[in-house]
Amino acid sequence: MRILFWRSLVIIFVVLGFIGAVLPGMPTTVFLILAAWAASKGWPQMDAWLLNHPQYGSTLRNWRENGTVPxxxxxxxxxxxxxxxxxxxxxxxxxxxxxxxxxxxxxxxxxxxxxxxxxxxxxxxxxxx
Structure with missing residues (x-):
């Protein structure tokens, strides 16, 4: 049940993040940071995919490692x-x-x-x- 909760959060945050990627004014990175956080709790494969994403991976890794924001x-x-x-x-x-x-x-x-x-x-x- 716990894994289902974390994975549901990941899906919601990833969907919101990708909507933000195409919709001006809606954030992308914030939702992807939340998705990576939730994925680290119950979906290691998705966590790895997010951290290695060609466009957003470096920002997510920088946030996780140092709390930095470009x-x-x-x-x-x-x-x-x-x-x-x-x-x-x-x-x-x-x-x-x-x-x-x-x-x-x-x-x-x-x-x-x-x-x-x-x-x-x-x-x-x-x-x-």
């Missing part, structure tokens, strides 16, 4: 959250919902920018200085 991903996430926050302000949602969602996105953005960057981002940064 600068490009930080910028993209911040821009998308900013756009979402502005759109949220224009909706008819209750004021407290607007405050809560925008505050949550701000906290996530701050946390994201506090994460270390991948070695390639650091090399680019050092070569500019």
């Amino acid at each position: 600068r490009k991903a930080k910028w993209f996430a911040t821009i998308m959250m900013s756009i979402s926050g502005m759109v949220m302000l224009l909706t008819t949602a209750p004021f407290m919902v607007k405050v809560f969602t925008d505050l949550t996105m701000l906290i996530v953005a701050i946390w994201l920018w506090m994460r270390p960057e991948t070695a390639s981002s650091q090399i680019q940064k050092n070569s500019i200085e």
